[in-house]
Amino acid sequence: MKAVITVVGKDxxxxxxxxxxxxxxxxxxxxxxxxTVMQDLFxxxxxxxxxxxxxxxxxxxxxxEKLGEANNLKIHVMHEDIFNSMHRI
Amino acid sequence: MLNTNDILETIKMIQxxxxxxxxxxxxxxLLDCIDSDIDRACEKIYQKIMKKAGSLVKTGEExxxxxxxxxxxxxxSVTPIAIVSAACPGKDPVQFALTLERAAxxxxxxxxxxxxxxxxxxxxxxDEELIRSIPRALSLTDHVCSSxxxxxxxxxxxxxxxxxMGEIVRQASEMTADRNCIGSAKLVVFCNAPExxxxxxxxxxxxxxxxxIINVGVSGPGVVRAALxxxxxxxxxxxxxxxxxxxxxxxxxxxxVGTEAGKMLGxxxxxxxxxxxxxxxxxxxxxxxxxxxxxxxxxxxxxxATLAMLNDAVKKxxxxxxxxxxxxxxxxxxxxxxxxxxxxxxCGSLSLEKLEAMTAVCSVGLDMIVxxxxxxxxxxxxxxxxxxxxxxxxxxxxxxxxIPAIGKKxxxxxxxxxxxxxxxxxxxxxxxxxxxxxxxxQIPAPMQSLKN
Numbered sequence: 433m434k435a436v437i438t439v440v441g442k443d444x445x446x447x448x449x450x451x452x453x454x455x456x457x458x459x460x461x462x463x464x465x466x467x468t469v470m471q472d473l474f475x476x477x478x479x480x481x482x483x484x485x486x487x488x489x490x491x492x493x494x495x496x497e498k499l500g501e502a503n504n505l506k507i508h509v510m511h512e513d514i515f516n517s518m519h520r521i
Numbered sequence: 522m523l524n525t526n527d528i529l530e531t532i533k534m535i536q537x538x539x540x541x542x543x544x545x546x547x548x549x550x551l552l553d554c555i556d557s558d559i560d561r562a563c564e565k566i567y568q569k570i571m572k573k574a575g576s577l578v579k580t581g582e583e584x585x586x587x588x589x590x591x592x593x594x595x596x597x598s599v600t601p602i603a604i605v606s607a608a609c610p611g612k613d614p615v616q617f618a619l620t621l622e623r624a625a626x627x628x629x630x631x632x633x634x635x636x637x638x639x640x641x642x643x644x645x646x647x648d649e650e651l652i653r654s655i656p657r658a659l660s661l662t663d664h665v666c667s668s669x670x671x672x673x674x675x676x677x678x679x680x681x682x683x684x685x686m687g688e689i690v691r692q693a694s695e696m697t698a699d700r701n702c703i704g705s706a707k708l709v710v711f712c713n714a715p716e717x718x719x720x721x722x723x724x725x726x727x728x729x730x731x732x733x734i735i736n737v738g739v740s741g742p743g744v745v746r747a748a749l750x751x752x753x754x755x756x757x758x759x760x761x762x763x764x765x766x767x768x769x770x771x772x773x774x775x776x777x778v779g780t781e782a783g784k785m786l787g788x789x790x791x792x793x794x795x796x797x798x799x800x801x802x803x804x805x806x807x808x809x810x811x812x813x814x815x816x817x818x819x820x821x822x823x824x825x826a827t828l829a830m831l832n833d834a835v836k837k838x839x840x841x842x843x844x845x846x847x848x849x850x851x852x853x854x855x856x857x858x859x860x861x862x863x864x865x866x867x868c869g870s871l872s873l874e875k876l877e878a879m880t881a882v883c884s885v886g887l888d889m890i891v892x893x894x895x896x897x898x899x900x901x902x903x904x905x906x907x908x909x910x911x912x913x914x915x916x917x918x919x920x921x922x923x924i925p926a927i928g929k930k931x932x933x934x935x936x937x938x939x940x941x942x943x944x945x946x947x948x949x950x951x952x953x954x955x956x957x958x959x960x961x962x963q964i965p966a967p968m969q970s971l972k973n
Contacts (some may be wrong), residue, residue, distance in 0.1 A: 438528055438529065440529070465889045475525065476525070476839045477528050487525075489586065493586075509589060510531075510589035511587055511588040513777060514522045514531060514590065514774065515531055517773040517774065517777045518531055518770045519770070520528070521529040
């Protein structure tokens, strides 16, 4: 399955690196990254494959949320199907 | 890849606008548990519920984790117990309620619905005994919900049942007066009751349903309101379109969760209920949607028209989004469970009469309305009859869930806490309806042609 990681917050140096590091730690394969900076706000959407995840998705979600809190960012991890079903007919 | 804006929109809906799956409800048929020995029947019921729903809560939590969407309630509905208890004449039906309570506790669900009877055309064996036992059953249990269907478009309204239910609603309050009259908050009186409703307190598993099924109810008044707030100057056609599109997205999530839950539990997926179900939380109110559209306060002139549009748009969007739609499907207006309704009732903008008019155009009826503690049983029965008449004539589901606040008067408040909320006691018409209610008999089924 694929999961979507979204990161929203104030733009600072090294956000992408920090999030990717967590992904690598748990063997989540990054397939696609899309990032934009709107005014001061940084928004990144990352598509990762979680089939070979070394831990439960919930564990990685908690770890990323912790990372977000520590860096004043909002990080969410959600199943890709949610977006596919909500935004595509 | 997916559009970034779409993704951020979904996240915002869940994080800030209270989008959630309100309930996944497992419907379980108890027809194969019927036994003339009440102890054996109860044991069969307990075993069947545990077998089917034992892992319901765990599965719900797994889906929450997998998809990252909150599922607020996990519930069970069962075959109307009056059908099961009919095989045990002379026995106390409350024993079934206690069995349901035990099963609900052991499964870990929030509510179990189905302590019910269907008496729209008359009482069969066991019906009246079960109805008379409802107040006791609700006072002795925490999780059991009860409903009684007293009318339908095809049969008319059973006025004898109306009269009894007026008394039962009062007794349910009286017997739980020390617990904020919570008994009557778990009791719904229906006209045209749906058999696949996932929402409490009116859920039961109809006899035409399969052995076991998963139904889903979504919620998203906050999402609809936020979408409308982005278009402050849209005309009403555009407003309806925005609601339709939002309802589509909300319902898709319900469809996804229902299908997944069915798959994981090995149970067929039944329906998505397209209702906008509010909670007392700030930003989760149907009244606030109506106010966003342009009413100073919910309950003022224009409320019925906006609500009719809202209800219709929610259905149109939802029907497109799900392959299976059912249940109550519409906008709920439970007074104590909706922050905007509570405010409107407190300031006098929302009256019982206006609520009655609103129920003619939306689901589901006079819901969670606190009335003075000295309201006579016959007056409650007459309110039930009025509401049932709206459902009967309009071929729609209507329901009454009134809470007589024992020992309190109009102007005071009652607080249940949690999802059931709190609210002011509403004024009712003091003139008697006793003679009408005491006539008894059946209001004949209405004409289905020559409609005016």
